[in-house]
Amino acid sequence: MSEFALDARLEKDSELFTILGLCQLRLLKDSRWPWLMLVPQRPDKTEIFELAPLDQAMLTFETNLVAEALKTVTGARKINVGALGNVVSQLHVHVVARNEGDPNWPGPIWGYGSAVAYDETVKQTFLRSLMQAL
């Protein structure tokens, strides 16, 4: 059985925020939207249904925990949750806060434009609020 290792592209595009029971919770390096990502720490998984049943339940629990906290912190109109994996096959789940008028609203965020780096102070403030809401 192989060890879990984070995909290089996911590692480059995001930073570790905390570790939940099953997943790494990561912040995307893109300030255009409050954009988090859960990566289940299980090797060789590309689809949610490939996880063991208990892991599927854990992933649901952790995803919904993060989604609710993100809604609380941002006051967003809608949380977008998606597991695509067309570019990076390692299983990962996006949780994104969306508002009317944000980039590409009401379309999806994936594949749209280029990342905009965070201001460090803005990022730290956001992550502190998120930690409290979790």
Add this chain to the structure above:
Amino acid sequence: MSEFALDARLEKDSELFTILGLCQLRLLKDSRWPWLMLVPQRPDKTEIFELAPLDQAMLTFETNLVAEALKTVTGARKINVGALGNVVSQLHVHVVARNEGDPNWPGPIWGYGSAVAYDETVKQTFLRSLMQAL
């Protein structure tokens, strides 16, 4: 407590295939991708985390059941699962079979181009296979 009623836009854009324990399973009227949608039959929900815990678990179970069946039937490279709801707020989960070279690959399907109607024979064949896989 209000009754569940399907959103008019979801009703127009898709057709009922079957009813699972919690969700309506619907086929999108768009042959560009094998594209299914689960709609939990609960009124006034817009986010997955607003569902009762048992409903969240049911939704996970039904989503993964459908995703696995769709992968089996289509042999797709990747299943895309998404709950966006930026346009239609009623809670609904997309399950889509994706392959290299399909429209907008590897980008997302949402908001891309215009729907292409199914050939009736193609649709019936697809739905028969799906029913067997479920």
